[in-house]
Amino acid sequence: MAYVITIANQKGGVAKTTTVASVCGALAARGLRVLAVDLDSQADLTLALGASPGGLHGSMADVLLNGASLESILVETAVPKLHLAPSTSEMDKVERFLPMRSDYVNALRSALAVGDLPRAYDVVLLDCPPFLGAVTTSAMHAAQLLVIPTQPEYFSAHALRNMMSAIRNVRSQGNPDLVYRILITMQDRRNRIHRTLSEQIQATFGEGLLQTVIEVDTKLRESAIAGLPVNYYNVKTRSTQQYDNLAQELAQYVPSK
């Protein structure tokens, strides 16, 4: 049974997409069979993994709105063992029309349970838009683990309050076992505010915070342009090491076969 990790945060620009792409690359390099799912109409994960939103046979909008099977829209990436369920700007329609279905919160959970999919992958990672709407809610219902990337900055730290109440809602409405973990991203060690806020988040969330911290590394910007996870773009750079540490930490949550 594939283990589902959702990467979400209402706050924009906190490295949700960068984290999904990097963790997928690191887990695939460790031999796991990985599926990356792009749920954002910006289609940044689709770009980050080298696919072009214009040249696809289908997207997640077809799966969630038109009943297409997830398997029918999958594309391979440059990385062995890593497949992508791509997105296009059509996903905007999903946000609007999905809530009209009575059982919409389970739309993703059901789509991931169809056919061979659950046995074909060890881990599935879902990238969400910066909006706590129907799509992100459905992704939180599909997940065993929710990772919340957070910059050590004021607005990001404040956003954690809304995320916690969203988690309480999801747990009471159908996914009681949802575990969350906060991930500090884009940290600049030299910045006083970053140090102070990281300490505050650590003090407030304790166990709820992942050990790994991801620091600022411009190679992550370059790897996005190259359409590759950072470990396939530059093995030596700091973020490749840090995202590999993160993948190891997350792999501990994945039940062994």
Next chain:
Amino acid sequence: MAYVITIANQKGGVAKTTTVASVCGALAARGLRVLAVDLDSQADLTLALGASPGGLHGSMADVLLNGASLESILVETAVPKLHLAPSTSEMDKVERFLPMRSDYVNALRSALAVGDLPRAYDVVLLDCPPFLGAVTTSAMHAAQLLVIPTQPEYFSAHALRNMMSAIRNVRSQGNPDLVYRILITMQDRRNRIHRTLSEQIQATFGEGLLQTVIEVDTKLRESAIAGLPVNYYNVKTRSTQQYDNLAQELAQYVPSK
């Protein structure tokens, strides 16, 4: 008649809120009567101007869903001549229920035209969530000028394509005179990708790009925590000067009284 500037971009974390707070501070310091409107359920603009989302008499959700007048929810800020229409997490409901009204795209334009409001302010600035939904669409219909903050990074540059098609839709559905201008934000001069992508955006958009470029400045992070626009927090810092230049550039669009 108040001149309405909407600050929007589907891409998250590109300094939409920071730009609204900073431009409001700079215009108020130049003697203009300014209204800042927070349309994001994260309520970051409300925080950035020193108000606390918990201690309010009302919010923009009351105006857009429950028919409250905008004047009834206004709060003063620490800055003379700068008032705030605050937000709370209730704005999530607006995104969901506003589209059920037949004429929802004009909801904000109408709310801003009520009572003394149009004569009470010279400029109104609208801060939008990182999502091209009903709220941002309504804000684009209410505006004479749309400013699109953009980081000189790959995903941000890509987001401009969706923004351009959103502008085309708004122009054909009710606001034909909408002018847009792109603003480069959070630029790091030392970073090669930032330099390259800024040049590409300049080459692609020419006149559509504002002259002023906002560079990285950690004083902007500090001023957000202090609940003050950066020019009221630290007069000498680089971003105070750059946002003042921007305010001057934008003031040229505001018809003189």
